[in-house]
Amino acid sequence: MTGAGAMATHAARLARRAAEVAVCLDFDGTIAPIVEDPAAARPLAGIVELLGPLADRYAAAALVSGRPATYLASHAAAPGVRYLGMYGLEEIVEGRVQVDRRLEAARPAVAAARRDLAADPGVLESGAHLEDKRYAVAVHTRRVADPARWAGPVGQAAERVAAAHGLEVVPGRMVWELRPQVRSDKGDAVRRVAAESGARRLVVAGDDLGDLPAFAVAAEAGGGLRVAVRSEEAPAELLDAADLVVDGPEGVRELLEHLLR
Numbered sequence: 001m002t003g004a005g006a007m008a009t010h011a012a013r014l015a016r017r018a019a020e021v022a023v024c025l026d027f028d029g030t031i032a033p034i035v036e037d038p039a040a041a042r043p044l045a046g047i048v049e050l051l052g053p054l055a056d057r058y059a060a061a062a063l064v065s066g067r068p069a070t071y072l073a074s075h076a077a078a079p080g081v082r083y084l085g086m087y088g089l090e091e092i093v094e095g096r097v098q099v100d101r102r103l104e105a106a107r108p109a110v111a112a113a114r115r116d117l118a119a120d121p122g123v124l125e126s127g128a129h130l131e132d133k134r135y136a137v138a139v140h141t142r143r144v145a146d147p148a149r150w151a152g153p154v155g156q157a158a159e160r161v162a163a164a165h166g167l168e169v170v171p172g173r174m175v176w177e178l179r180p181q182v183r184s185d186k187g188d189a190v191r192r193v194a195a196e197s198g199a200r201r202l203v204v205a206g207d208d209l210g211d212l213p214a215f216a217v218a219a220e221a222g223g224g225l226r227v228a229v230r231s232e233e234a235p236a237e238l239l240d241a242a243d244l245v246v247d248g249p250e251g252v253r254e255l256l257e258h259l260l261r
């Protein structure tokens with residue numbers, strides 16, 4: 001369903017029950033226009049001002065994104081809004097980043113893996129570079145003299161060390177990242193927002209496939225609203241799963257204005 005009439009009807013229905021509705025919004029492509037340089041992404045003018053009043057009137061207002069929580073909080077600062085980054089693995093709580101307990105619990109294993117990698121003959125001999133990512137450790141061969149020659153020994157060391165410490169290996173181009181097997185998607189994140197705020201319905205808005213798990217949770221709860229943000233790149237699967245399709249962050253802003261009426 002599209003069009004101004006549908007938007008107003010949905011918004012009026014939800015606004016009447018605002019205290020039992022949580023509003024969860026994606027960042028990139030949803031409240032912030034997509035730009036070439038991801039570090040330059042900023043919310044559309046006039047949208048951040050609506051977030052505080054939404055948080056005030058509704059059970060919760062949250063930004064849910066794959067971005068670090070600090071990015072969300074620093075570029076869309078508004079009172080009472082929740083900032084869930086890394087698909088819910090981190091959140092800003094009282095001004096500080098709170099990381100998923102499961103990740104914190106795995107830090108000793110990550111540190112031990114780092115020590116083992118640093119002492120591994122293949123890693124040592126190749127001159128591979130270790131990157132401490134706090135909740136993960138990565139070993140890079142990009143800067144070694146002959147990366148192709150070392151891919152085997154370094155990759156095998158990564159596998160061996162990860163297995164010894166209960167971590168998983170995520171290989172990339174000339175890099176192996178060892179990290180805890182801890183998963184979160186936007187569905188997990190919005191479920192938490194609903195549970196903690198006592199909301200019984202969810203408004204979720206997103207523009208990409210990563211938003212589908214949040215759509216699913218909103219549907220499960222019933223009575224909410226799944227909002228797909230249309231762009232040239234918007235996947236058909238997301239548009240098909242939506243109750244309402246809006247045009248770009250401008251459309252999201254208009255919806256939020258309706259929700260505040």
Ligand SMILES: [Mg+2]
Pocket residue numbers: 026027028029030206207208
């Ligand atoms: Mg997005």
